[in-house]
Amino acid sequence: MSTEVPAEDYDIVVFENKFPSLQQDLPEVIKKNYKFFKYGKAQGICEVVLFTSDHDGVMSEKPLSRYIKLVKVWGDRYQELGAKDFIDYVFIFENKGEEVGVTLHHPHGQIYAYPFIPPIIGQELDSSKEYLEKEGKCLFCKTLKEETEDGRRIIISNDSFTALVPFSASYTYEVHIYANKHLSSFNDFSQKEEIDLAAILKTILMKFDNLFGFIFPYIMSIHPTRSRKSSFN
Ligand SMILES: [Zn+2]
Ligand SMILES: [Zn+2]
The missing domain is CATH 3.30.428.10 (HIT-like)
Known part of the structure; x- marks a missing residue:
């Protein structure tokens, strides 16, 4: 994993989101006198997964081998992020298309590793x-x-x-x-x-x-069980 997209030519790359909603290292929460509002540390990890190096690539035209690699990457991230003691849920998702508000056109998905269950x-x-x-x-x-x-x-x-x-x-x-x-x-x-x-x-x-007859916009998410071992799965 790296924090920058490396060369032009890569297979699938995962890096930390540059504008993360959740971060691993955070300062202590400043204590405020809120009695009604709840607050806490936004601790977690946000990653971006680039599905291909092909900026204008259309995923439905990509060979099966690309999808197999992607599933393996998801599995790898699920395991690694889920093993961290401050992570309770690894949420893998993709928002696709301008119609759903996506600004980065490069084929990509995201991973939010939460300190709680969404x-x-x-x-x-x-x-x-x-x-x-x-x-x-x-x-x-x-x-x-x-x-x-x-x-x-x-x-x-x-x-x-x-x-x-x-x-x-x-x-x-x-x-x-x-x-x-x-x-x-x-x-x-x-x-x-x-x-x-x-x-x-x-x-x-x-x-x-x-x-x-056009690239269909969608939101996709994967709903596995929670990362920490619970009494059921
Ligand atoms: Zn690109
Ligand atoms: Zn079942």
């Missing part, structure tokens, strides 16, 4: 814990089972993953990718699963770009 992820994890306690099953595996049996919202599946439009989508063109077997995070991926996730991502991107 609220929506927290809700998902709480719900899945509650479901496990009540029904003795994994909520995500059960959801995929129900969707597969129904079949109407399935877009594509391969040996390890299934892409679908969720029963109660919050966004138009929302797509969820589920692991076919119970996988909590990148830490549990086999090589085959890395390849299969890469393949399904590429297919979904191609479908998005072909839908209206």
Whole structure:
């Protein structure tokens, strides 16, 4: 990892965000007499991942090998950042397209390593814990089972993953990718699963770009389990 983008020619590069919302080394929080407002250290790590050295590159036109490398990089960052004692959640995401307010056109994504669990992820994890306690099953595996049996919202599946439009989508063109077997995070991926996730991502991107004949803008995020070992995963 470096703090500057090195030469013109690189494969995939990860560097720390130059304008980070969260930082590793911070001064102590100045104590103020707030009784109502909560505050604390914005400690964490923000990284940028450049998917290719090709500034004007279109990801849906890139070969599968690029996606496989990207999945491996995500897995590597998930593991390394998640191992730090002040990190509780590694959030991997991509905002793509001017339409969603992205100013850097180079194909890239971001990683926020948080000192807490982001609220929506927290809700998902709480719900899945509650479901496990009540029904003795994994909520995500059960959801995929129900969707597969129904079949109407399935877009594509391969040996390890299934892409679908969720029963109660919050966004138009929302797509969820589920692991076919119970996988909590990148830490549990086999090589085959890395390849299969890469393949399904590429297919979904191609479908998005072909839908209206332009590069489809989107926000994407990966929701693995929390980094610290918890009582469930
Ligand atoms: Zn560039
Ligand atoms: Zn599961």
